[in-house]
Amino acid sequence: MDMHSTLLVTGATGTTGARLVRRLAEGGHRVRAAGRRATPVGGAGPVAFDWFAPATHEAALSGVAGIYLVPPIGDPEPATVMLPFLDRARRAGVRRAVLLSSSLVPGGGPGTGAVHAALAETFPEWAVLRPSWFMQNFTGRHPHAESLRDDATLVTATGHGRVGFIDAEDIAAVAARALTDALPHNRDWVLTGPGTLSYDEIAATVAGVTGRPVRHRAVPEAELRERLARELPAEFAALLAGLDRMIAEGAEDRVTDAVERVTGRPPRSFAAYALAHREAFTAAAR
Template identity: 30%
Template sequence: MMQKILVTGATGNVGQEVVHLLLLQNCHVCAGVRNPLKAKQILGSNVQCIPFDFTNPDTFTKAFKEVDKLFLVRPPALANVRQQIAPALNAAKLAGVEHIVFLSLLGAERNSFVPHSKIERYIDQLGIPATFLRCSFFMQNLNTTHREDIKTRGELLMPTGNGKTSFIDVRDIAAVAVRTLIEDGHQSRAYTLTGKEALTYYDVADIFTSVLGKPIRYNPSLLKFVQQTHSSGLPIDFIFVMVAIYTTARLGLAGLITSDTEQLLNRSPITIRQYIEDYAECWL
């Protein structure tokens, strides 16, 4: 019998791609979303969308019904793991979910401050077999969170100093996630997913300038980053998490390069130049 896979964060960068790839594999996939009607406009009418909200326990029972596997994405705005994430994980355990693939963060096992680390530990405490995908910085954050900075101001605004980052494309992350969801042998494993090169944001700005044909500069100011993200309406908890993640890069902890992505996909990871070429219209 075909296993049922619930995808949270299904309308996000990684989630959308995971849903798409699972459908190509003819999997029984459901998208757990807060607004099913809106999600169908994004994901397509052929995707089964189920009401699910981490902050609304009333949605848990129906969402986890007969679910065998869970692709877990932490909503960026939710930073209090015990209050906002743990109840859903408890419900998943109670419903009999057999395997969780969690979209985690590079170095989460060493950085106890970030919510991803707390989620990993809580999943382990529950005893649900899991696969942790500890991903480096998403390339696609540059065409979502940082799109306007790049497009309108020609600026990469991140407080990472001269630290290098092993950027990874979400298309590669999703491809790995799908393999770990549909294949045996990935339970109780953690994969550190990176690209094949580590670059400073000065390097990235130069590649943007080359590909887009307009000057893009890098601004590492922490003060301006906090001021600008706060004025844009982002919650302060979310900003603190972003600063913590960028601090790992500034301290030289985000430049790790592993072979996990290449080995799991049997090909080289997408480069940041290829990514910028593919998404160029976002910033023009």
């Protein structure tokens, strides 16, 4: 993708989108930052964009050669709105698309799996990023971060299952390469950090950098589903609780070299991330 191409980043104020916009802009690329409000991000030109408002799609796509696709948050069936958009993007002249999916969702699987499967059929140049769980879940506005700050507690249905937690900065670095490399990747990448950790070990790491007694409380899947449903749609709460069960069964206990293969450097460890963000684990960080 040449330096004069316009790149559209959806979810531009989100966890990976904002970091990607900054990287692309700093690299001299023309970036259009798309969000529900036309909010300037990292010096990129903003544009209003809403997955559920097709009237916003034409302006967002005008003159665009590549797109970073972040599915609508909390939607268990994102293909309903995303597949028509992909077709519209192809007809508008978009050549390359990079989709943010999940490590536990293969092409053709549930949720973003249907979008993943359609990508190669729609665009000549494509990549799917399938990251493991974000380290930012423990420091941002995620329920895990809230419970760490409020109660020094993590509540999951993961048991002793292990996860290759990844820093969103590493995801953004891979996304930037997938969007701008001269040769398209035309594949999916399962992205992890350098090792796997259980939530007990996450709690111990946070306790070590903060000096607070932090614990992981393991609960049954049904209890977690009910807990999540207080704040989320029931179907989405069930999906998230089911992912925790899959972690407990070992589905996320893996490490890949994808970050290093794409970017040329190893991914950040959770120990390094926690040390750099130790103030974010306390109530004073609000």
